[in-house]
């Protein structure tokens with residue numbers, strides 16, 4: 015028996031990281047083509063073997079720090095040992111809407127016959143017409159052609175932060191805004207509902223625990239920053255809607271998880287698609303920030319009403335002050351991206367702000383963001399650099415590629 019049973023939970027961005035879930039990119043990235051990459055949310059095609067090497071280097075850094083790194087693929091393989099879970103998994107990825115009435119059963123049978131490891135690969139990597147024997151002969155397969163997807167791939171699965179974000183002892187499962195990512199949540203649900211390591215989590219699923227698509231109240235984990243055990247910041251981005259923030263805040267207040275939600279209204283653009291593309295916490299009192307956020311963002315402080323009436327909402331203008339309050343410090347140290355406006359914009363685009371803290375004052379960052387990393391180092395932050403030539407082509411850095419499940423408390 016494990017002598018020290020772990021308690022899943024995340025109540026800061028920087029407490030010593032004990033356990034994290036990642037996904038090593040695989041078949042799903044081999045599906046990208048010039049024709050489909052935009053819809054699949056990649057800016058370029060990816061050299062997959064290189065991306066895997068880079069991801070392996072990321073995992074090695076985390077393991078070297080003593081973090082238990084778990085793979086989404088392995089967790090899926092484990093839950094697929096149960097025949098009923100296999101059926102559920104197959105049915106949720108091979109749907110009548112994606113395959114058509116004539117093919118759906120054939121696609122399901124094809125998946126059901128695969129061994130578990132291959133099935134897990136296909137659940138994320140998808141299935142084409144030509145991969146299902148005989149599928150080309152029917153109407154749908156004939157019209158769409160051999161390379162069309164009967165099960166769409168999920169190339170953004172590498173960004174494990176977005177479908178699943180922990181707040182306190184529970185989780186936010188994201189009804190995601192982009193069609194290309196909407197099936198990711200269901201795979202996480204399979205793991206969280208059926209894996210013994212996550213038993214009891216259903217009661218602490220703060221958002222997205224059902225299978226409603228959520229529109230327009232979508233919310234993505236990259237927008238959720240746990241500043242302290244009593245305050246969570248949430249981006250209002252191109253992906254996260256104010257209704258979602260209000261509904262999540264109500265749930266977090268009702269369950270007494272936090273006392274405040276700080277909503278950060280961001281420009282709605284790809285470059286700032288989530289709050290963690292412009293801001294991450296690097297120490298108990300320090301953040302790395304794309305400086306333009308200070309002028310561009312509008313802040314809303316949301317708190318429960320003392321008498322259980324409507325929530326209290328106040329606008330505020332000073333981001334640094336709000337962050338200091340969030341982190342529970344008198345003043346926040348702000349390290350900005352890049353040396354000047356151009357460098358800041360370039361390195362923000364390449365995820366210079368998207369760091370992952372493994373403990374207070376030590377972060378994982380892409381080596382390409384030379385200026386930002388130097389500024390972090392000058393400020394006394396230890397930067398563990400990882401290669402990032404291929405991985406950033408989907409616009410995501412170390413924080414996006416990680417779903418922390420256990421962090422030590424910071425104080």
Ligand SMILES: NC(=[NH2+])NCCC[C@H](N)C(=O)O
Pocket residue numbers: 054055056170173175176195235236237287288290291368408409410411413414
């Ligand atoms: N937490 C993040 N910033 N995630 C970045 C996700 C990038 C991904 N290609 C998308 O568009 O959804």
